[in-house]
Amino acid sequence: MRTDLFLALRFLREGRSxxxxxxxxxxxxxxxxxxxxxxxxxxxxxxxERTLGIQAHVVVHxxxxxxxxxxxxxxxxxxxxxRVEAEQRLRSIAGWAGLVRRVEAIPGxxxxxxxxxxxxxxxxxxxxxAVVVLSGFEDRxxxxxxxxxxxxxxxxxxxxxxxxVGVELADDLGVGVGDVLRLRPGDGAGQRFRxxxxxxxxxxDVNRRWVVLPLRGGQTLLGLRGGVxxxxxxxxxxxxxxxxxxxxxxxxxxxxDSWMQTNQQLLVGLEGQSSSGNLITFFVILAVAxxxxxxxxxxxxxxxxxxxxxxxxxxxxxxxxxxxxxxxxILGFFGSLGGCAVGIGxxxxxxxxxxxxxxxxxxPVAQPTALMVGTVVGAVVVGLVAAVWPARRAAxxxxxxxIRSV
Amino acid sequence: xxxxLELTGLTKAYGQGPTETRVLHGIDLRxxxxxxxxxxxxxxxxxxxxxxxxGLLDRPxxxxxxxxxxxxGGLDEAGRTRLRGASLGFVFQFHHLLxxxxxxxxxxxxxxxxxxxxxxxxxxxxxxxxxxxxxxxLADRRxxxxxxxxxxxxxxxxxxxxxxxxxxxxxxxxxxxxxxxxGVFDEIRRLNRELAITxxxxxxxxxxxxxxxxxxxxxxxxxxxxxxx
Numbered sequence: 001m002r003t004d005l006f007l008a009l010r011f012l013r014e015g016r017s018x019x020x021x022x023x024x025x026x027x028x029x030x031x032x033x034x035x036x037x038x039x040x041x042x043x044x045x046x047x048x049e050r051t052l053g054i055q056a057h058v059v060v061h062x063x064x065x066x067x068x069x070x071x072x073x074x075x076x077x078x079x080x081x082x083r084v085e086a087e088q089r090l091r092s093i094a095g096w097a098g099l100v101r102r103v104e105a106i107p108g109x110x111x112x113x114x115x116x117x118x119x120x121x122x123x124x125x126x127x128x129x130a131v132v133v134l135s136g137f138e139d140r141x142x143x144x145x146x147x148x149x150x151x152x153x154x155x156x157x158x159x160x161x162x163x164x165v166g167v168e169l170a171d172d173l174g175v176g177v178g179d180v181l182r183l184r185p186g187d188g189a190g191q192r193f194r195x196x197x198x199x200x201x202x203x204x205d206v207n208r209r210w211v212v213l214p215l216r217g218g219q220t221l222l223g224l225r226g227g228v229x230x231x232x233x234x235x236x237x238x239x240x241x242x243x244x245x246x247x248x249x250x251x252x253x254x255x256x257d258s259w260m261q262t263n264q265q266l267l268v269g270l271e272g273q274s275s276s277g278n279l280i281t282f283f284v285i286l287a288v289a290x291x292x293x294x295x296x297x298x299x300x301x302x303x304x305x306x307x308x309x310x311x312x313x314x315x316x317x318x319x320x321x322x323x324x325x326x327x328x329x330i331l332g333f334f335g336s337l338g339g340c341a342v343g344i345g346x347x348x349x350x351x352x353x354x355x356x357x358x359x360x361x362x363x364p365v366a367q368p369t370a371l372m373v374g375t376v377v378g379a380v381v382v383g384l385v386a387a388v389w390p391a392r393r394a395a396x397x398x399x400x401x402x403i404r405s406v
Numbered sequence: 407x408x409x410x411l412e413l414t415g416l417t418k419a420y421g422q423g424p425t426e427t428r429v430l431h432g433i434d435l436r437x438x439x440x441x442x443x444x445x446x447x448x449x450x451x452x453x454x455x456x457x458x459x460x461g462l463l464d465r466p467x468x469x470x471x472x473x474x475x476x477x478x479g480g481l482d483e484a485g486r487t488r489l490r491g492a493s494l495g496f497v498f499q500f501h502h503l504l505x506x507x508x509x510x511x512x513x514x515x516x517x518x519x520x521x522x523x524x525x526x527x528x529x530x531x532x533x534x535x536x537x538x539x540x541x542x543x544l545a546d547r548r549x550x551x552x553x554x555x556x557x558x559x560x561x562x563x564x565x566x567x568x569x570x571x572x573x574x575x576x577x578x579x580x581x582x583x584x585x586x587x588x589g590v591f592d593e594i595r596r597l598n599r600e601l602a603i604t605x606x607x608x609x610x611x612x613x614x615x616x617x618x619x620x621x622x623x624x625x626x627x628x629x630x631x632x633x634x635x
Contacts, residue, residue, distance in 0.1 A: 003524055013506065314487060314490055314568075317487075399463045
């Protein structure tokens with residue numbers, strides 16, 4: 001065994017109570033980091049999943065129609081104008097099939113779904129409700145907005161005159177699987193669709209408003225034959241949505257809105273959550289580092305005579321320094337291993353406190369292996385950094401003074 | 407073969423200017439290999455300071471110091487540490503054993519610090535050194551579990567395990583009762599005779615000094631007596 005490591009282990013074993021106290025300190029600090037990071041990450045994942053799981057991360061659509069001037073001023077003329085915003089008609093994206101292929105090739109894009117969307121009235125007997133029609137290809141639509149796994153009755157299918165409705169709309173209109181539903185756009189006679197499935201997206205408003213149709217059905221209903229009004233995009237990393245949206249907008253000349261633009265408050269909330277978590281972690285690390293450092297400083301003072309003897313016996317300053325650096329690293333390593341175990345236990349306990357009817361935790365705690373590895377590596381680095389000052393102090397001890405101090 | 411020690415005009419002063427205090431005033435001394443030398447003198451005469459300079463634990467203010475034929479004036483800190491580890495052994499008044507280590511591990515430390523590793527071979531040599539000093543059965547005990555005389559024997563074993571050319575002993579019997587002290591000094595003399603190791607022993611005790619080959623007396627940082635016994 002290396003002499004420096006051998007001495008570090010013996011010194012730690014000798015100061016059992018001090019070693020145990022600081023190891024418990026490192027364990028508690030690491031446990032707080034593991035638990036808190038896991039909790040905040042879990043909450044963030046859950047929030048993102050609930051919010052972004054039922055919407056496209058990027059929506060591409062034609063630019064808004066701008067008002068056109070009726071009269072252009074001539075040379076030396078002044079025209080007084082009153083600006084009237086242009087009405088926004090439902091328009092198709094020109095060359096949308098090519099656009100879909102180009103967007104699919106952008107790195108970080110997970111799925112692309114061309115859709116036609118617009119308002120309509122859903123009518124059943126004497127009941128009617130204002131709804132939003134979303135129509136797309138069966139497979140592509142589900143890859144961007146996963147509906148297949150959220151069907152509460154019937155099944156996910158978008159062919160012919162199929163229609164999928166939310167549970168609240170189904171209740172309001174009194175329709176079920178197999179029933180006929182009439183959809184009427186603002187300026188048309190309407191079309192009949194057969195309800196193939198009822199979904200629950202966990203959001204009452206969406207469940208009450210959405211009617212999902214096959215692309216061809218939506219095109220016919222909304223008068224956009226052969227066209228699509230939007231292209232929905234799902235990205236692999238939700239925080240990359242802005243970058244992907246900018247790339248699509250600059251490449252295509254269309255407008256591309258990312259969830260980060262349309263859900264500013266959610267983004268601010270997530271960033272605030274991350275910042276507060278980072279701040280707490282910083283102070284915990286600082287406390288752990290100060291704890292390790294102070295214990296090792298005391299150890300250097302207590303062992304100054306022994307350090308002098310080691311120097312007299314031929315130990316270099318470097319060897320003395322490494323003895324204390326090893327102690328910092330060992331405390332960090334074993335303390336954080338314990339901290340990971342306690343953090344995992346705390347997480348499991350917290351998850352068991354509140355569960356959904358399906359048995360899943362209401363407050364999931366994310367505890368990936370990377371978090372554990374990061375915590376242990378981080379604790380070892382903190383232990384080493386905390387030990388630098390005491391180690392330098394030990395290495396600089398004058399052996400004559402040190403021996404005399406015993 | 408070079409002398410174990412050669413000191414020429416060696417001085418040591420602490421502080422500077424008006425606050426300067428001279429502790430050693432130009433010490434000249436040659437110690438042949440295999441000699442058992444006693445340095446005596448009253449408190450404050452500079453004995454321990456001289457021993458620290460010879461042991462390369464401190465640097466002289468002036469003069470020349472050769473240890474085992476090496477001029478130490480040109481050595482940097484690493485070179486002094488290497489020479490100290492390879493050629494010198496120390497025995498202190500207080501045993502200064504590391505309480506965290508067993509007797510055998512304490513004895514093996516000079517070998518382990520030199521090599522950078524603690525090996526089974528080093529621990530075996532440490533046990534042999536302890537056996538040579540009749541404390542082999544204490545190899546696995548901690549310093550707190552053995553008597554003062556036994557601790558000093560362990561400390562002597564530690565000084566000898568690296569087979570140094572020169573052992574420096576600062577009041578090696580000063581902290582022991584008369585009988586135990588006499589036993590420890592007998593060991594030093596025996597090792598000096600059998601292994602031809604050079605010993606420089608600092609002592610207050612004239613009776614101990616008279617058992618050495620040569621006595622050098624310091625008073626106020628100057629050699630006032632240098633005689634063969």
